[in-house]
Amino acid sequence: MGAEKLLIQGGRVVLEDRLAEGDIVIENGRITAILTEQDGRAGREAAAAERGGEDKARCIDAKGKYVLPGLIDIHCDAIEKEVQPRPNTLFPLEMALIEFERKLPVHGITSMYHSLSLGVGLSLRGDHLLTQMIKLIHRYRSRRAMIRHGIHLRYEVAHLAGLPIVEQFVRERKVDYLSFMDHSPGQGQYKEEGSFERYVMKNQGVDVIEVQEIVRDLLERQQRVDWKHLSDLGRLAAEQGISVASHDDDSPDRVREFMGFGVNVSEFPMNIGTAQFAAEQGLHVCVGAPNVVRGGSHDKNMRAVDAIQFGAADILCSDYHPASLLAAVFKLAEQGIIDLAAAVRMASLHPAKALGVGGERGSIAIGKQADVLVVDTFDRYPMVSHTIVDGTLVYESSAYFPR
CATH class of the missing domain: 2.30.40.10 (Urease, subunit C, domain 1)
Known part of the structure; x- marks a missing residue:
């Protein structure tokens, strides 16, 4: 203090x-x-x-x-790039955390919920590195810090072997925020044919043969997901004060389904209709600041500004680019989308409320x-x-x- x-x-x-x-x-x-x-x-x-x-x-x-007020970032996976800026180039976790932390006050981020992914994807999305990073963050923030460090555990539902790890962290309350992701091809973010394969090849440095094997394995595991078990886990997390989110919702039915998991946040809904439905159900709706700054989604999905104008989004996160959060706040006000006080709330008070800390910070x-x-x-x-x-x-x- x-x-x-x-x-x-x-x-x-x-x-x-x-x-x-x-x-x-x-x-x-x-x-x-x-x-x-x-x-x-x-x-x-x-x-x-x-x-x-x-x-x-x-x-x-x-x-x-x-x-x-200091900005509160509930979804940012940039720490993963700090650890592994290129495929097969891992840096020491301690160095990555300290150097990443030093960048955040420059961008006005005073609370960062590091988004660590367990499942198919990039960087720390392997079990060993993820568990090491979570333990490191707990150890580090108890001794010294420049900002408030939280943990957002992103669980890829088809990563069946990782489920016991998620359950352990939830039961031990070692995470502050849990989101359920399904990045399998043919739905959500990867509805367009071939989009998943292109993403994995680019970001994991694999060839066509390797990515085909990844897809076959992923789709086989996706068919074996125990959705009832995940629903119980989500509700357990919510009961323990851990906020829960769905991810890349592409329809009102998808939102409705995940509401049974105890979710209170819908992250990056794919279209306006889905975002509006989630907001009408009383969920917080989170959109990306880079989407605002760049004028659109890098994946050609919903424009964040459209959701904000329709009153269908109330939280901004930096997603993968911390510098965008403050820039997006001021851009929204400059363009007259919403006034500055409302824009600031999207990156401070609303995320604080979504994660249950609005009584202590966020304004x-x-x-x-x-x-x-x-x-x-x-x-x-x-x-x-x-x-x-x-x-x-x-x-x-x-x-x-x-x-």
Whole structure:
């Protein structure tokens, strides 16, 4: 917990429902005062002095900048690329975690739920490396950290041999978030013929013969999935306070089916109708920030902006590109899709609520944990100048101007 007293002065503070020019006082890791223009300059100065003032508190000048709650990323598998940036090039897990963590405050991410996949796919999606990384994250975050580390276990349902591992982690409450994935060919993300094969060949470095064997094996295992067992496991996770998600839902029927698994989040629905149905059922709907930044899906699926405009998505995640999260927030506001306060909620308060921590973080409010950003803009592009986690200033940056 940060013991340092901080005073953030003169910024455009993004509150839950509006922007307000003002100051924020942070003590003992908590937000203890929010002093806006409604208090008047004299009142703000008096209140700030009473709580420490410039002689006792470290002051951060936020004039002309935005003050945001720290971003909460519930789905990002970029740690896997940090471990294995190319096929057959594994780096030490400790190095990968530390170096990846150092990048996150730069992008305003103060809580990262590392998405670690168990099953067919890339990088850590093998049993041994995944279990090692989960143990490492638990060990590392108990000793020191720059951000809050959580674990999002993504289970590929056809990976039958991995089911006991998932059950163990759920029963021991070693994960914070569980999602069920089915990346088998012919449905979901890989409905287009040949799309699964092209993806695996590109990302795993295998040839045509090898990928054909992968497909045969996957489809055979997919036929042996015990869906009742998975449903029981999902409900067990939910009962233990672990949020549960479905993934790549391609129809309302698919959403309805997974609601029986205890899910409260639908990740990356494939089309507007499915996204709207999930939202109408009271589920959180998560879409990718890279989709917003690039203007569309790299897989030619639903445009995230369309779902947001229809009120069918309430969470943004970085998916595979952490830098996109803050950029997407500001792009949504700049383009008038939603206002800035609403865009910020998609990357802070809503994901916090989805994972059951909304009472502690996710917004700038008195009494909440002090995970706070100061954000400047250059040519309308947002850049973090200060990142505060639990009241501790973990990142600070400034620019020089060539003469």
